[in-house]
Amino acid sequence: MEKSIVRIEALSHRYSTNWAIRDINMEISSAGIVGLLGSNGAGKSTTMNILCGALNQTEGNVYINGFDMRKERELAKREIGFLPQQPPLYMDLTVNEYLYYCANLRLIPKTAIKGAVEEVKERCGIAHFSNRLIRNLSGGYRQRVGIAQAIIHRPRLIVLDEPTNGLDPNQIIEVRALIKEIARDRAVIFSSHILSEIQLLCKDIMMIENGKIVFSDTMDAFNNYVEPHSLLVHLENPPSATELEQIKGVNKVEFLTARQARIYFTGDQQITERVVEASVQHKWRLREISIDKTALDEVFKQLSSKSSKQ
Ligand SMILES: Nc1ncnc2c1ncn2[C@@H]1O[C@H](COP(=O)(O)OP(=O)(O)OP(=O)(O)O)[C@@H](O)[C@H]1O
Numbered sequence: 001m002e003k004s005i006v007r008i009e010a011l012s013h014r015y016s017t018n019w020a021i022r023d024i025n026m027e028i029s030s031a032g033i034v035g036l037l038g039s040n041g042a043g044k045s046t047t048m049n050i051l052c053g054a055l056n057q058t059e060g061n062v063y064i065n066g067f068d069m070r071k072e073r074e075l076a077k078r079e080i081g082f083l084p085q086q087p088p089l090y091m092d093l094t095v096n097e098y099l100y101y102c103a104n105l106r107l108i109p110k111t112a113i114k115g116a117v118e119e120v121k122e123r124c125g126i127a128h129f130s131n132r133l134i135r136n137l138s139g140g141y142r143q144r145v146g147i148a149q150a151i152i153h154r155p156r157l158i159v160l161d162e163p164t165n166g167l168d169p170n171q172i173i174e175v176r177a178l179i180k181e182i183a184r185d186r187a188v189i190f191s192s193h194i195l196s197e198i199q200l201l202c203k204d205i206m207m208i209e210n211g212k213i214v215f216s217d218t219m220d221a222f223n224n225y226v227e228p229h230s231l232l233v234h235l236e237n238p239p240s241a242t243e244l245e246q247i248k249g250v251n252k253v254e255f256l257t258a259r260q261a262r263i264y265f266t267g268d269q270q271i272t273e274r275v276v277e278a279s280v281q282h283k284w285r286l287r288e289i290s291i292d293k294t295a296l297d298e299v300f301k302q303l304s305s306k307s308s309k310q
Helices: 044-051 073-078 095-105 110-124 139-151 169-182 195-201 219-225 271-282 296-309
Strands: 006-015 018-028 032-037 059-064 080-083 157-161 187-192 204-209 212-218 230-235 250-255 260-265 286-292
Touching: 006 044, 018 044, 018 204, 018 212, 032 044, 032 195, 044 059, 044 157, 044 187, 059 073, 073 080, 080 139, 095 110, 095 139, 110 139, 110 169, 139 157, 139 169, 169 187, 169 195, 187 195, 195 219, 204 219, 204 296, 212 219, 212 296, 230 271, 260 271, 271 286
Parallel strands: 032 187, 032 204, 080 157, 157 187
Antiparallel strands: 006 018, 006 059, 204 212, 230 260, 230 286, 250 260
């Protein structure tokens, strides 16, 4: 059987007196993107820093490609590429200078460096900026250079800590496409606090809250697990919130714009039909209706209350 790419056993970490993460277990054995979802301060960066050997854990074990990150650090680190939240870029170097520097740090044999640099530049779409100073690149291109340094030594695992943070919408789309491309032949751990981003990109999801894993399964299982609790509607001729609240099963209505509203309900699958019927009857001119599964606070609440009942 092929060795796991990553195995984490009972990982815990304490900064002075406070536990940042407790008893985290994880195993990844195949290529593709695994999402690590958690709100700010949940413990994502701590987990990733330990995983990549940038921080020593208080308790537990991390194995990369079978190598113990504590005892065989150099061998374990060879199989990891890491893009931390703050990309480790040198603004006064050109793209070429920086990537040659990274290739040396990664102990790529001298004769293979030129080929490795050319390959990652091509793959990350930065070849035309080879001689440009990194400080003169846009945020999206800097992030591509950050990804290039993470894959230059062809590791089996790439760890990306909130890689789309701070990018504009076009840059986000481009960086996502690049991440999908590099995940075709290696495992990628992708952290984010945005559920919809993880839903778009990842095959598996791990959700961390207050330092503990509250959910770990495939994206499909996650989507089925999270019970819908609200609907999003667009009504051309909307009634008042009070009128909408008269529909059986509706708890609360919140207008997001003049014509768009979020309708909260509890565990009632017939609610969509009732809203549609009411709209026809009262001529509210319904343009759009969809189940809203993306309100992260609610998802966290549901998962943490379910996990505490188990
Ligand atoms: N160097 C540190 N010293 C003390 N406490 C820390 C340190 N780094 C993180 N923490 C604490 O550990 C907890 C987990 O933080 P961590 O940075 O891992 O979360 P995160 O999910 O990555 O959040 P963010 O998205 O905000 O980076 C938080 O309570 C944080 O305040």
